[in-house]
Amino acid sequence: MMDQDAHRQCGVCGGLPDYLKVRTGSDESFPLSVKQLIRLHLGQDADLYQCPSCNSLFRWQDLPQFYGSGNNWEEELTRLPDASAAAAWGLLELSDDSAAGTRVLQRAFEELSPEVVCEIVGRLRATRPAAFGQLVSGLVDQFIRTGDAGVVRILENYCREDSQGASAVCELLGSDPRPKSKAAEVPLLAAVCGHPENEALRLAYATEIKASDPDRALLIELQLEHRAARRRGIEPDQRRVRELVAAHGARWAGWLIPGVAQRYEFYGGFVELLEVDAAKLLSSSPYLIAQHAPIRHLRVRQAKAHVDELAGLDRFGGLVLKMLSRLVSLDVSNCELEDADIETLVRSPHLGGLRMLDISGNPTGIGALRAIARAGLPALQYVDAEMTRAPLLIHITDTDGSIRESTWTSLRATLVAEFGHRPWLDAQRKPHLDSL
Numbered sequence: 001m002m003d004q005d006a007h008r009q010c011g012v013c014g015g016l017p018d019y020l021k022v023r024t025g026s027d028e029s030f031p032l033s034v035k036q037l038i039r040l041h042l043g044q045d046a047d048l049y050q051c052p053s054c055n056s057l058f059r060w061q062d063l064p065q066f067y068g069s070g071n072n073w074e075e076e077l078t079r080l081p082d083a084s085a086a087a088a089w090g091l092l093e094l095s096d097d098s099a100a101g102t103r104v105l106q107r108a109f110e111e112l113s114p115e116v117v118c119e120i121v122g123r124l125r126a127t128r129p130a131a132f133g134q135l136v137s138g139l140v141d142q143f144i145r146t147g148d149a150g151v152v153r154i155l156e157n158y159c160r161e162d163s164q165g166a167s168a169v170c171e172l173l174g175s176d177p178r179p180k181s182k183a184a185e186v187p188l189l190a191a192v193c194g195h196p197e198n199e200a201l202r203l204a205y206a207t208e209i210k211a212s213d214p215d216r217a218l219l220i221e222l223q224l225e226h227r228a229a230r231r232r233g234i235e236p237d238q239r240r241v242r243e244l245v246a247a248h249g250a251r252w253a254g255w256l257i258p259g260v261a262q263r264y265e266f267y268g269g270f271v272e273l274l275e276v277d278a279a280k281l282l283s284s285s286p287y288l289i290a291q292h293a294p295i296r297h298l299r300v301r302q303a304k305a306h307v308d309e310l311a312g313l314d315r316f317g318g319l320v321l322k323m324l325s326r327l328v329s330l331d332v333s334n335c336e337l338e339d340a341d342i343e344t345l346v347r348s349p350h351l352g353g354l355r356m357l358d359i360s361g362n363p364t365g366i367g368a369l370r371a372i373a374r375a376g377l378p379a380l381q382y383v384d385a386e387m388t389r390a391p392l393l394i395h396i397t398d399t400d401g402s403i404r405e406s407t408w409t410s411l412r413a414t415l416v417a418e419f420g421h422r423p424w425l426d427a428q429r430k431p432h433l434d435s436l
């Protein structure tokens with residue numbers, strides 16, 4: 001490969017520093033030799049430039065910056081280290097019938113930022129479909145390991161535009177190559193995640209792992225007892241559960257969830273609740289999350305800009321929908337949502353299993369509640385509309401914050417007159433999540 005210092009002698013790029021930041025729009029400009037580099041046209045705001053003489057590669061990025069009155073643009077040029085440049089060239093020049101696609105791609109992900117790899121892969125897909133075809137399996141591997149947003153986008157577009165590609169991707173996803181813990185446990189764990197409501201499967205799993213992980217088995221048994229108690233209206237003592245989760249929770253949550261969720265909670269012995277940024281949820285791997293944990297409760301944060309996507313989430317031919325369609329509670333509180341946002345959200349055909357919807361703390365009015373009443377949510381038991389412009393209940397609290405008494409607002413009577421009695425229009429007490 002290239003001599004480490006070869007580019008220092010290069011007649012074209014030899015005089016360029018390895019890193020250069022210029023504020024164009026003020027009076028700064030790039031040195032003239034930059035103009036001799038060849039732009040590869042991979043991306044709009046970020047790209048690679050090639051030295052025509054020594055084939056060095058430079059990363060170019062356009063970073064908007066706003067200063068006071070003036071509008072300056074910062075541009076950066078960074079010479080790729082030799083190993084990175086070699087990895088990039090390996091990918092750029094991948095032959096159409098290469099058997100080494102997966103290896104070349106792996107190396108690229110090791111040596112380059114995911115953004116650069118995705119830009120190169122995106123161009124291959126547009127210009128050299130056969131070469132791109134050599135990378136699909138490696139892309140799915142990368143997706144499974146990291147859930148990288150750029151990789152997700154590439155695979156999504158590929159699946160959308162190429163039905164054969166879509167079935168190939170689904171097949172690859174089905175043969176998930178994550179390291180398995182123990183051969184016998186995996187089918188049971190997958191069954192638990194695939195059937196979040198089935199407690200017999202969870203108990204079978206607890207029995208299965210009792211010898212290898214007695215604490216985990218204990219958590220499952222304890223939390224299933226607690227759920228039964230909560231459904232009878234009794235709040236169980238949580239001390240032992242808290243100790244177990246504090247000691248082992250991160251390990252039990254698995255390899256993926258702590259990276260995606262801001263918060264997660266164990267119910268019924270498994271991670272059932274995720275609190276996650278909407279953008280993160282949409283750009284990561286909800287499909288994998290749904291495979292990994294029997295998610296029943298979702299708290300979405302910063303949802304305002306993503307309502308359409310959340311409502312229409314149907315990635316990879318609907319595999320991800322498993323997660324939404326199994327939700328029993330959805331919390332979009334404090335997201336600055338308005339009536340129209342709630343309307344869009346509850347029109348989603350995938351939320352029919354919801355038993356609780358929390359829209360509290362949003363600037364919503366009665367329009368949001370009417371949309372909920374009109375939506376086909378047959379299982380809905382409770383809507384938390386506190387701290388909105390149209391609360392259903394007014395609570396009188398004791399000095400310790402506990403609710404002494406709740407009374408209906410006049411809005412509730414209006415809605416009952418319009419839509420008749422609904423369980424959620426008649427429920428005065430917010431159920432414990434775990435009792436749902």
Ligand SMILES: [Zn+2]
Binds near residue numbers: 011013056
């Ligand atoms: Zn050069």
